[in-house]
Amino acid sequence: MSISLRGVSKQFGLFAALDDIDLDVPGGALLALLGPSGCGKTTLLRIIAGLETPERGQVYFGGQDATLWPVRERKVGFVFQHYALFRHMTVEENVAFGLRVKPWRERPSRTEIRNKVRSLLELVQLDWAGPRFPAQLSGGQRQRIALARALAVDPQVLLLDEPFGALDTRVRHELRRWLRRLHDELHFTSVFVTHDQQEALDVADTIVVLNRGRIEQVGAPGEVFDAPVSGFVHRFLGEVNELPVRFEQGRARVGPLDLAASEGIAPGSVALVRPHELEVLSEGAGWPAVVSAVREIGAIARLELAVEGRAQGDAPLEAEISRERLANEHFKVGQNVQLRLRRWRIYPAAA
Amino acid sequence: MAASAAAMNQSFRRPRRVLPGFGLTLGYTLVYLSLIVLVPLSAAFLRSAGMGWEGFAAAVTTPRVLASLRLSFGAAALAALINAVFGLLVAWVLVRYQFPFKRFVDALVDLPFALPTAVAGIALTALYAPNGWIGRLIEPLGLKVAFTPLGVVVAMTFIGLPFVVRTLQPVLEELDREVEQAAATLGASGWQTFVRVIAPTLWPPLLTGFALAFARGVGEYGSVIFIAGNMPLVSEITPLLIITKLEQYDYPGATALAVVMLVMSFTLMLGINALQTWAHARHGKK
Numbered sequence: 001m002s003i004s005l006r007g008v009s010k011q012f013g014l015f016a017a018l019d020d021i022d023l024d025v026p027g028g029a030l031l032a033l034l035g036p037s038g039c040g041k042t043t044l045l046r047i048i049a050g051l052e053t054p055e056r057g058q059v060y061f062g063g064q065d066a067t068l069w070p071v072r073e074r075k076v077g078f079v080f081q082h083y084a085l086f087r088h089m090t091v092e093e094n095v096a097f098g099l100r101v102k103p104w105r106e107r108p109s110r111t112e113i114r115n116k117v118r119s120l121l122e123l124v125q126l127d128w129a130g131p132r133f134p135a136q137l138s139g140g141q142r143q144r145i146a147l148a149r150a151l152a153v154d155p156q157v158l159l160l161d162e163p164f165g166a167l168d169t170r171v172r173h174e175l176r177r178w179l180r181r182l183h184d185e186l187h188f189t190s191v192f193v194t195h196d197q198q199e200a201l202d203v204a205d206t207i208v209v210l211n212r213g214r215i216e217q218v219g220a221p222g223e224v225f226d227a228p229v230s231g232f233v234h235r236f237l238g239e240v241n242e243l244p245v246r247f248e249q250g251r252a253r254v255g256p257l258d259l260a261a262s263e264g265i266a267p268g269s270v271a272l273v274r275p276h277e278l279e280v281l282s283e284g285a286g287w288p289a290v291v292s293a294v295r296e297i298g299a300i301a302r303l304e305l306a307v308e309g310r311a312q313g314d315a316p317l318e319a320e321i322s323r324e325r326l327a328n329e330h331f332k333v334g335q336n337v338q339l340r341l342r343r344w345r346i347y348p349a350a351a
Numbered sequence: 352m353a354a355s356a357a358a359m360n361q362s363f364r365r366p367r368r369v370l371p372g373f374g375l376t377l378g379y380t381l382v383y384l385s386l387i388v389l390v391p392l393s394a395a396f397l398r399s400a401g402m403g404w405e406g407f408a409a410a411v412t413t414p415r416v417l418a419s420l421r422l423s424f425g426a427a428a429l430a431a432l433i434n435a436v437f438g439l440l441v442a443w444v445l446v447r448y449q450f451p452f453k454r455f456v457d458a459l460v461d462l463p464f465a466l467p468t469a470v471a472g473i474a475l476t477a478l479y480a481p482n483g484w485i486g487r488l489i490e491p492l493g494l495k496v497a498f499t500p501l502g503v504v505v506a507m508t509f510i511g512l513p514f515v516v517r518t519l520q521p522v523l524e525e526l527d528r529e530v531e532q533a534a535a536t537l538g539a540s541g542w543q544t545f546v547r548v549i550a551p552t553l554w555p556p557l558l559t560g561f562a563l564a565f566a567r568g569v570g571e572y573g574s575v576i577f578i579a580g581n582m583p584l585v586s587e588i589t590p591l592l593i594i595t596k597l598e599q600y601d602y603p604g605a606t607a608l609a610v611v612m613l614v615m616s617f618t619l620m621l622g623i624n625a626l627q628t629w630a631h632a633r634h635g636k637k
Contacts (some may be wrong), residue, residue: 071535078536084529088551098537101547146533153538312597 001062001156001189002027003048008057010043017043019213021057025206030183030190032204034197036236040213042161048191049159050074061157074157077150077188081162083142085134091145092117092130098153101229120148123182140171147179151186158183160192164199176203197237201225209233231272231347240272241317245346255287255307257341268349271341275302275320279340282329286338291331292316301326305339392613398606410516410607415583416592422500423589424615427568430507434564435557438515445516446523460517463510468573475506476578498580501589506574511564518560522553554630562623569616 003025010018018040025031033041046052048059049072059067066074086094095117099108108116121127124144125138134142143163150158163179164172180203183190194200200207201221209216209224209232217229228234243254245265252259254271280289281305293304293316305317317339321331332336399407410416445457463471479486479496486497496502526549534544572590579586589612596605 049536051536071532072538072540074536075538076536078527078533081532082527082529084527084533086530086534086548097534097547099541101534101537101539101543149533149537 002060003157003189003191004060004063004178005044005048005059006058006060008044008047008054008059010040010052011056016213018047018054019308021213021215023208023218025189027062027189027351028187029206030180030204030237031192031206031208032200033191033193033208033210034200034236035195035210037195038212039210041195043160043280044146044210045161045191045193046158049076049078051078060241069136075153075155077153077155077158079143079146079150079158079160081119081165083134083139083146083150085142085146087134089133089321090127090130091121091132091134094134094145095120095149095152097149100178106263116152116322120152123151124148132271138171140175141193143167143175147182148341156188158188158190160190162193162195165194165196172199179203201237209236211236228345231270234272234345234347239275239318241275241278242315243271243273243344245269247270254341254344255309256338257287259341259346260345263271265346266348269346270349271346273344275318277303277343278317278319279303279342280319280321280329280331281340282331282335284338286340289337289339291335291337292334294331294333296323296326301331303331305337307339310327365411366634374409376427381474395606395609395613397421399603399610402603402607406603407607407610410604411611415587416589416608416611418584419589419592420588420611420615421503422503423569423612424619426500426503426588427507427565430504430511430568431561431565433504433508434511434515435561438512438560438564439519439553439557441512442519442523446520456509460513462513464513467576468510468571471509472506472574475502475509475574479505479578497578498582498586500579500586502578502580503575503586506578507568507571510571510574511567514563514567515557515560518563519553522556555627557631558623558627564621565623566620569612 003023005021005023008018008021009016021040021044023044033044035041042262043052047054050066050069057067058065061069061074086097088311089097096113099113099116102108117130118127121130124147126141126144126148129137129145130143134145137145143166160179164175167175176199179190179192192203204221206218207221207224208218211232217224217233219227224233225237228237234240245259246253247265247267250263251261252265252269252271259271279286287307289305289307291303292306295302295304299322300320301323303319303321305319307317310317319339402410441460445453445460446472450456476497477483479502481487481490481495481497483497489496494501496505530548531544534548539547549562570590572588572594575588576591579588579591581587581591589608592607593608596602596608
């Protein structure tokens with residue numbers, strides 16, 4: 001089922017949590033709402049679920065105006081960050097809850113409920129956990145139970161609020177893969193909230209970047225990562241080096257490097273360069289720098305680089321190279337190197 | 352050898368505690384409880400033991416005593432039950448909703464705690480007496496409160512209310528709203544959410560509140576004797592009967608009654624505690 005939002009706004013006191021949001025989620029999409037805390041992403045998700053009411057604007061479910069539908073009539077599955085399992089019920093009872101509270105005319109028979117619960121527990125690979133209580137399971141297992149519980153009522157829309165936020169890295173990674181597979185198998189429309197750009201890039205097929213209650217950018221993961229429309233999006237999607245842009249003889253420059261013709265570039269602009277886009281050479285022409293630290297992180301190495309003319313207190317530049325290259329080139333602390341920019345994007349100062 | 356010696360050494364090590372003083376505090380607890388609770392209570396037992404089993408049985412099975420016991424425990428149970436229902440309602444409203452003068456209403460709940468019981472008794476009697484504000488209105492309906500067993504229930508309900516409200520309030524505040532929201536997204540109605548999701552976690556504190564209100568009702572004296580009218584066989588509570596016997600210098604008789612009350616109260620409290628443990632095991636799993 002497709003979901004559309006038109007002009008949705010929500011205030012909390014004087015604070016505008018959401019400001020005039022328009023968004024279309026096509027049926028079958030797996031969409032991530034990405035943004036820093038306080039950007040309104042959770043509020044937006046809760047408005048779709050019907051757990052909050054927008055002050056202005058409309059929510060459409062499959063073309064029907066659902067703005068004032070109560071939660072229980074929306075037939076959405078909702079997964080909470082802290083699982084929100086019924087802790088006095090066994091895992092089986094938790095999963096069966098949505099079926100057991102149906103009006104008796106729609107309620108499946110006991111056997112049907114039992115079979116459905118069993119197949120859902122198999123789906124989340126926890127068929128052995130049926131008679132246990134949630135407290136006896138680990139965080140990752142609990143979240144899978146919460147997902148099974150949400151899926152029991154055959155929702156056409158699945159909403160997940162930072163579903164993996166409370167889990168450790170390895171479990172989180174596993175569950176991401178698993179959610180993606182599940183989504184591809186079952187073909188519902190999913191919207192999930194995250195503040196982790198890796199997670200959004202990894203799982204979603206559309207990313208919506210939110211900032212201060214407004215949508216900054218909507219696009220496929222590659223698109224949003226490669227062509228950010230604003231400095232905010234660029235910074236939020238990964239680490240960046242901030243390089244102030246100077247103007248000399250009609251050219252925009254960073255250090256001694258010539259970036260572009262300065263036409264259309266406002267004074268005070270900044271060039272953003274990701275660490276892997278900063279090339280480090282032991283000789284040749286470039287931007288002279290001194291290696292101030294070398295850190296080896298798994299398959300990659302990070303070099304901290306001090307360049308001349310950078311104000312004191314500014315973070316040193318960071319470059320990312322493979323461990324292989326580090327082994328070949330023997331970069332050491334104190335070594336003089338030359339920098340070049342492989343890619344960069346220039347943004348006006350305010351953004 | 353060395354390994355086993357090390358293992359021995361290990362097993363003799365006491366677990367470390369962050370706060371020391373277990374021995375001292377336990378000793379103090381036992382002495383204190385003996386002095387304050389156990390010694391006076393055993394004195395009652397010893398005193399009544401002097402009259403022999405026959406005399407004891409005769410003293411506590413007279414129709415007057417049996418009627419008073421029935422009234423004391425029956426009225427206290429009924430009052431605690433009423434408080435369990437309406438106390439839950441009051442606690443719910445105080446925790447869940449914002450309204451003007453909420454703090455004032457919240458403070459009102461404690462009034463039965465703070466008021467001298469005799470004052471409460473006089474106030475209730477004045478209200479419910481045939482010529483009082485409320486008594487005048489309900490008299491024509493054939494309902495008599497003052498000077499009847501019903502009056503006893505009213506007084507015990509009044510003094511028991513804060514126990515239920517104050518035990519439930521913190522638990523209600525701790526309830527996870529997301530769990531209720533989860534129930535709503537799964538299609539549960541408000542009523543289904545309350546019965547299936549919220550109520551199970553409320554059983555243990557509700558039982559505690561009930562037990563406290565009940566115990567208070569059984570032991571209540573001051574407010575009850577004003578409104579009850581204290582007619583033997585009808586509206587006379589056991590504590591009053593004990594006082595009456597004391598005033599007649601019938602010490603063995605008084606202590607015999609006291610022992611019966613003690614044993615009954617203790618048995619009931621033990622039962623409620625067991626029920627609570629069961630409810631906790633069943634519903635309160637963290």
